[in-house]
Amino acid sequence: MDRAIPLTSPGPPGTDVERSFKKAILRVVKGGPARLAIEAGEIDAIIDPGSGNAILLPAAQRALIERKAGFRSLVGLAFDWYWELDERYRFISHQGASDDADGFAEEGMIGKTLWDLSIDNMSDADWRTHRQQLEWRAIFRDLEIRRVGRTGEVRYLSTSGEPIFDDRNQFKGYRGITRDITERRQAEALMRDPPRFDRAIVDALEAPIAVLDETGAVLTTNQAWRTLVTTHPGAGTGVAVGSNYLVVWDGACGDERVDGKSIAAGIRQVLAAERAVFRYECACNSPSERSWFALSVTGMSGNDPARAVVSYEDITERKRGELLLGLELTVARCLADADTATVALLSVIRAICETQGWDCGRYFCMDQSAGVLRFVESWGISSAVIEQFLAKSRGMVFRPGAGLAGRVYQSAQPLWRLDGPRGARGSSMALAPETSKSGAYVFPVTVDDKVIGVLDFCGSKVREPDDHMLHALRSIGSQLGRFLLRQQAVNTLRVNEMRFRVLTNLASDWHWEQDGNFRLTQVVGCSPFGTPDVLGLTHWDVPLVVADAGWAEHKSQLAARWSFCDFELTIAHAEGKRAHYSISGEPVYDEAGVFTGYCGIGIDITLRKRAEIELRESEARLRARLAR
Amino acid sequence: MACKQKGRTASDSRTAKDMVMVLYITESGPNSVRAVANLEAICKEHSQHNFRLEIIDVLQYPLRALADGVVVTPSLAKLFPLPAATVVGSLSDKSGVLRALGIAE
DSSP states (O other): OOOEEEOOOOOSTTSHHHHHHHHHHHHHOOOHHHHHHHHTTOOOEEEOTTTOOEEEOHHHHHHHHHHHHHHHHHHHHHOSEEEEEOTTSOEEEEESTTTTTSSHHHHOOTTOOGGGSOOOSOOHHHHHHHHHHHHTTOOEEEEEEEEEOTTSOEEEEEEEEEEEEOTTOOEEEEEEEEEEOHHHHHHHHHHHOHHHHHHHHHHHOSSOEEEEOTTSBEEEEOHHHHHHHHHSOSTTTSOOTTSBHHHHHHTOOGGGHHHHHHHHHHHHHHHTTSOSEEEEEEEEEOSSOEEEEEEEEEEOOSSSSOOEEEEEEEOHHHHHHHHHHHHHHHHHHHHHHOSSHHHHHHHHHHHHHHHHTOSEEEEEEEETTTTEEEEEEEEEOSOHHHHHHHHHHTTOEEOTTSHHHHHHHHHOSOEEEOSGGGOOSSOHHHHTTTOSSSEEEEEEEEETTEEEEEEEEEETTOOOOOHHHHHHHHHHHHHHHHHHHHHHHHHHHHHHHHHHHHHHHHHOSEEEEEOTTOOEEEEEESOSSOHHHHTTOOGGGSTTBOOOTHHHHHHHHHHTTOOEEEEEEEEEOTTSOEEEEEEEEEEEEOTTSOEEEEEEEEEEOHHHHHHHHHHHHHHHHHHHHHHO | OOSEEESSOTTSOOOTTEEEEEEEEOTTOHHHHHHHHHHHHHHHHTTTSEEEEEEEETTTOHHHHHHTTOOEESEEEEEESSSOEEEESSOOOHHHHHHHHTOOO
């Protein structure tokens, strides 16, 4: 109870106020030493015998005010919120740094009791106890309350209070302070339960993680690990806490057998501290698609039983990109090695199927004369169902716009159908007559943006194509289209050549070729010369050829690289008979335009020449007879 | 007893060598603060005496001061050994204080 009565300021020296103040003081203080001390300024307060109050002198008054201000400032540093309650425990005032932060202010706490506010950690029993304390007018300290704000933010507050009494010792209410202890509480929670904190961190990691002990048994896993088994079942992903991870890989079978042995060996090395980290890339086959993971096993040291951490990283996207790049190279190599369209189609379809995990592929070519897409070639895995399906495909045709293949031909855009409801671009109705499989991918084979056919693939692992896949298959379609067009041109050339050769054979008895020095290098057909005997000789050096003046002109024609036609040569046989032949030839140049020799044909004209001779002889005889 | 005390209170058993004093102050008053400090220094300097000091804040207990005949603070009242004496002010006059307390310099 503060019974000091600060006097009003005495005012400047010499003023009426100052004088009346001193008069009042000296009326109270009658003793000489006390008066002298007052005059000397060594007195702080005077006790008025009449009222029993202490009267502060100005200097003490200022000191007291400053001290209270300082104290208030210090107290302000120690709490976030100061409050007062009335005698019915209702808030009548509150102020402090956290008025805006604690959320109580916005809730409108004036007129409410503490238990009327949104506090969720106090049971009815707790409130009864607290109210009993208040009824007993007890000082309460560090009552901890928890409040969940509108945004879901949890705040912890610590509040302390003491009762207020008036001069007549009547209870007037409570006053107290509240501190925000949220950060402290959170820190304490973390300190109290570090394993739980660690688990929360591990569970928050995106990568699937498992911790192994020295035997390979799984000590703990995170949420991503537990989810992995539902999305990617396979060896290594379904290992629960308590199971042995090494045993799982040791027992891997089928496609995963080789991976399993390598992975188990690597993990053993890490557990034995022979290596710090082991990494391995492995495939994981699910019924719907194929995924790839980078498995990483990192060694641990310390006193706890954990010896290694296993983590998976999904590298499917990267792997698919690599496979598509490899597929493009494979297709290019197949086309380079193939000498026929059939071989090329088979090898390309097979490469695509094996890379993408599809069951079979078919090529339909546009038959321009009939205006339909016609089945040309196919490849499939060794399966009775697939073979039956492909056998049914033979002879199958599609009109443009009909079926998936017809629609791809018409639009020049790829279409696909996924398994069941995953289907995207391509209705099952359109595909149903064409395939018996659940998924299909069809893309055009093009030449300069013109579609010449479509490739149709089926399989249970057809997935939604990404940009990489669309680009790769478009590129493959273009490569294959150019190859097929080139092959078509080669075939046409070959047919034409064959036709020309047949006609040539019909029009001549033999054909021949010469090198740049006019020496015979090839003689094919019914030539008058024995073939082995004349190779390497010029026509005029051939034995029994009659030399006459015509050869000089012929040689000059050859030297000039002129074509020649029906040059006649005569062979005199030993028995005296003469045979007559006619040869024609054309100069031959290589791709660089360099002269390489001559090629031409020969015709036996002996009968004609003999007939001419006989005709001339008859004519001569007739003329002679007429002359006689 | 709601008052500030140095050593034991005056009501404690005391011996013939004890010197019992009461210092009436106004807490936080500049002269009172100085008086406490000066008296502390004197007590320490003359520690051969067995001082029993009680400090009373008149803002809390004004009636106690009136009952003891004290009307200004700071005031130091020597109660024992007799004769009783009172010193008014900040006790900065060390000689005057020692003289009042009956201690030879």
